[in-house]
Structure formats: structure tokens, C-alpha cells
Amino acid sequence: MAVQISPSILSADFARLAAEAEAVDGADWLHVDVMDNHFVPNLTLGVPIVESLSKATGTPLDCHLMIEDPDRWAPQYVEAGAGSVTFHAEAAAAPVRLAREIRAKGARASMALKPATPIEPYEDLLPELDMLLIMTVEPGFGGQSFLDIMLPKIRRTRELISKHGLELWLQVDGGVAESTIERCAEAGADVFVAGSAVYGKDDPAAAVRALRAKATD
Ligand code: DX5
Ligand code: ZN
Numbered sequence: 473m474a475v476q477i478s479p480s481i482l483s484a485d486f487a488r489l490a491a492e493a494e495a496v497d498g499a500d501w502l503h504v505d506v507m508d509n510h511f512v513p514n515l516t517l518g519v520p521i522v523e524s525l526s527k528a529t530g531t532p533l534d535c536h537l538m539i540e541d542p543d544r545w546a547p548q549y550v551e552a553g554a555g556s557v558t559f560h561a562e563a564a565a566a567p568v569r570l571a572r573e574i575r576a577k578g579a580r581a582s583m584a585l586k587p588a589t590p591i592e593p594y595e596d597l598l599p600e601l602d603m604l605l606i607m608t609v610e611p612g613f614g615g616q617s618f619l620d621i622m623l624p625k626i627r628r629t630r631e632l633i634s635k636h637g638l639e640l641w642l643q644v645d646g647g648v649a650e651s652t653i654e655r656c657a658e659a660g661a662d663v664f665v666a667g668s669a670v671y672g673k674d675d676p677a678a679a680v681r682a683l684r685a686k687a688t689d
């Protein structure tokens with residue numbers, strides 16, 4: 473289970489996105505938070521910016537869609553160059569069909585669960601996915617405190633992945649920092665999103681290395 477770090481550009485300077493992508497040299501992914509002011513009470517960016525950013529950086533884009541109607545929009549993020557596209561279970565009308573479409577278009581298919589959404593109803597869908605994202609804050613904003621109460625869900629999800637012998641990656645997003653990443657890794661997460669804990673630091677690349685070291689311990 474190799475540790476991967478995905479810095480969230482939500483905490484970066486949106487006027488300097490290409491330079492901010494370079495600033496986390498060594499990161500495995502760049503996490504791009506797409507918000508529509510409907511699924512979450514915040515608005516960020518859409519397909520054209522993802523398309524430009526994917527041309528401007530060699531780091532693959534991990535697009536996290538916090539939007540209504542991902543069935544309609546997610547395929548467009550694959551076409552815009554995303555390497556991984558995450559839709560929310562709470563928003564997708566047909567998650568199996570959508571995951572298959574994302575994979576067929578050539579990206580990794582991922583599904584996210586808000587804190588109050590249990591994993592158990594989705595057990596049979598896991599083989600359709602390349603990654604599962606467990607939110608460790610309520611989606612919508614960077615800089616919130618990590619919800620420890622999500623650790624049992626991370627643990628149960630890791631057990632389900634093992635039980636079915638799947639290759640699925642398990643991502644955590646929200647409040648992941650040097651002080652919380654070890655608990656996430658110990659519970660079974662292997663892909664770590666961090667916004668303020670990377671871009672809030674003077675040296676974002678060093679912050680990525682420090683997070684990776686803590687998660688690997
Ligand atoms: C929140 C977003 C996160 C956010 C994380 O809804 O999905 O990706 O950028 O920010 P931090 O790491 O600061 O909690
Ligand atoms: Zn996110």
C-alpha cells in the first residue's frame with residue numbers, strides 16, 4: 473500500500489495555478505476541488521480551468537466534484553485531462569454507470585462519501601471503483617478541523633477492500649495535517665489530500681515530504 477500525497481489547490485493562489493502546481497514538485501497528484509454552490513455552499517472552478525491546468529502541469533489531476541448532477545459533468549472532466557475523477561455518492565443518479573463511463577474514457581473512477589454517509593450500502597459497488605474518498609470534514613471549505621469520528625469508517629472500509637481482495641485506493645480529505653495523517657494511515661488510508669497543511673506552509677514541497685514521511689512511518 474504505497475502512500476500518495478495529493479495537495480489541494482483550494483488553498484493555493486488561483487491567479488498563479490501553474491506556479492502553484494510546480495511548488496509541490498514531488499506530489500503524486502494535484503487535488504482539484506470543483507464546487508457548484510448547490511451540492512456545497514461554495515463555488516470554485518470548472519472544466520475550462522481543469523483543461524488549462526492539465527496542459528500546464530505534468531502532475532496528474534485528481535478532480536473532486538462537489539457538484540449536483542455528476543452523471544452529466546464527470547465525463548467532461550476526463551475529457552479536460554483529469555487522471556482521476558471523484559463524484560459524490562449522494563449526488564450521483566447512477567453511480568455504476570458513471571464509474572464505468574469514467575473508466576471507459578480513460579481516467580480512474582472514484583466515489584466520495586460525506587461524513588454522514590455510511591460505506592456499507594456501497595459494498596457491492598467497490599469493484600467498479602479505482603478509489604473511494606472518505607471525507608474527514610463536511611465538504612465545502614478548506615482549513616476545517618479533522619473529524620476523528622471518521623476513523624472507524626476508514627477502518628471498516630479498509631476491511632471491506634481486503635475482504636474482497638480489491639486494489640482500490642482509499643483517500644481521505646479534510647483536516648489532513650502532520651498532526652492527523654498518522655491516524656488516517658494507521659486506519660488504512662493510502663491517498664492523502666492536504667490543502668492548508670501544504671499551501672499554508674512557506675515551503676509546500678517540504679510539507680509534502682513531511683506528510684509522506686509521517687504517513688509512511
Ligand atoms: C473540502 C475539500 C478539500 C479541502 C481540504 O471540501 O474537498 O479538498 O481543500 O482542505 P484542508 O486540507 O485545508 O482541510
Ligand atoms: Zn477535496
